[in-house]
Amino acid sequence: MLLRTRYLSLDPYVRGRMSDAKSYAAPMEIGDVIVGGTVSEVVESAADGFAPGDTVLSYGGWQEYSLESAGHLRLLDPAAAPVTTALGVLGMPGFTAYAGLLAIGKPQPGETVAVAAATGPVGSAVGQIAKIHGARAIGIAGGEQKVSRLRALGFDAALDRRAPDLAGRLAEAAPDGIDVYFENVGGPVWGTPYCPSSTSSRGYRCADWPPTTTRPRCPRAPIAAGSSWAPCWPRASPCAASSSSSSRPRCSRTSCRT
Numbered sequence: 001m002l003l004r005t006r007y008l009s010l011d012p013y014v015r016g017r018m019s020d021a022k023s024y025a026a027p028m029e030i031g032d033v034i035v036g037g038t039v040s041e042v043v044e045s046a047a048d049g050f051a052p053g054d055t056v057l058s059y060g061g062w063q064e065y066s067l068e069s070a071g072h073l074r075l076l077d078p079a080a081a082p083v084t085t086a087l088g089v090l091g092m093p094g095f096t097a098y099a100g101l102l103a104i105g106k107p108q109p110g111e112t113v114a115v116a117a118a119t120g121p122v123g124s125a126v127g128q129i130a131k132i133h134g135a136r137a138i139g140i141a142g143g144e145q146k147v148s149r150l151r152a153l154g155f156d157a158a159l160d161r162r163a164p165d166l167a168g169r170l171a172e173a174a175p176d177g178i179d180v181y182f183e184n185v186g187g188p189v190w191g192t193p194y195c196p197s198s199t200s201s202r203g204y205r206c207a208d209w210p211p212t213t214t215r216p217r218c219p220r221a222p223i224a225a226g227s228s229w230a231p232c233w234p235r236a237s238p239c240a241a242s243s244s245s246s247s248r249p250r251c252s253r254t255s256c257r258t
C-alpha cells in the first residue's frame with residue numbers, strides 16, 4: 001500500500017535508536033529513514049479492508065510517503081476520536097501508561113502515585129488514570145508552564161524538577177510517602193531520594209535515560225526496562241530532604257527486592 005504521511009510522532013526512544021549502545025532494538029544506520037509512528041492516508045491499496053482516502057496508524061517513519069503491508073497498519077475511525085490521538089493517548093504512549101500503571105503499579109484508592117515527565121503523553125495519562133482509580137497524583141515536570149499544565153490536568157501536586165530541593169518538596173507533597181512511582185526519565189529525577197513510608201512501595205521503570213551515567217545508587221540490582229521493580233528505599237534510615245548526592249540515603253542490599 002502507498003501511504004501519505006499526515007502526522008508523525010517524535011518519541012523519546014528515537015534518541016536510543018541513534019546510538020549503538022546495547023538496547024532492546026537495533027540502532028538506525030546512517031541513511032536510514034528516522035523511525036516513528038505516523039498517521040497516514042491511504043493513496044493506493046491492493047489490500048482488502050483498506051481503500052484510498054482511509055486513515056491508518058502506520059510506522060512509516062519520517063518521510064512524506066511510505067510503502068507498507070496491511071498487516072502493519074491499524075485502520076482509524078476519524079469519527080471515533082481525532083486521528084492524532086492514535087499517536088498519543090489512544091496509541092503506544094497511552095497504552096504504556098495504562099498497562100504500566102494498572103498491571104504493575106496497581107494503585108489503590110487513597111494511595112499516592114508519583115510520575116516524572118508528567119506532562120508528556122505517558123506521564124499525563126499516568127496521572128489521570130491514577131486519579132480515576134482514586135489515588136493522589138503527584139507530577140514532576142520541567143518548568144513553571146508545565147507545572148501549571150499539571151494543575152490544569154488535575155494533579156494533586158505539581159513539582160518543577162528544575163527548582164532547588166526537589167527531594168524536600170517531594171517529601172512535603174507526599175508526607176505519608178509514595179506508594180507507586182512511575183519512572184519516566186532517568187537522570188537526576190530518578191536519583192532523587194524519595195521517602196515512602198511503606199516498605200511495600202512499588203515502582204515501574206518506563207525509561208532509562210541517560211542509560212548508564214546517572215543511574216542512582218538504589219536499587220543496585222539491574223532492572224530490565226519496562227519491568228517492575230520494588231524500590232529499595234532504606235527501611236530505617238530517615239531520607240535526607242536534600243537533592244545533593246552526598247546526602248542521598250544508601251540502600252542496604254538486604255532491603256532491595258527485584
Ligand SMILES: NC(=O)c1ccc[n+]([C@@H]2O[C@H](COP(=O)([O-])OP(=O)(O)OC[C@H]3O[C@@H](n4cnc5c(N)ncnc54)[C@H](OP(=O)(O)O)[C@@H]3O)[C@@H](O)[C@H]2O)c1
Nearest residue numbers: 012013096117120121122123141142184185187206207226
Ligand atoms: N517501555 C516502553 O514500552 C515505553 C513506551 C513509551 C514510552 N516510553 C518511555 O516513557 C518515557 C515518557 O515518554 P513520553 O513519550 O511521554 O515522553 P515525553 O514526555 O514526550 O518526553 C520526555 C520528557 O522527559 C523529560 N526529560 C527529557 N530530558 C530530560 C533530562 N535530561 N532530565 C530530566 N528529564 C528530562 C522532559 O520532560 P520534563 O522537562 O517535563 O521533565 C521531556 O519532555 C520516555 O522515556 C519514553 O522513552 C517507554
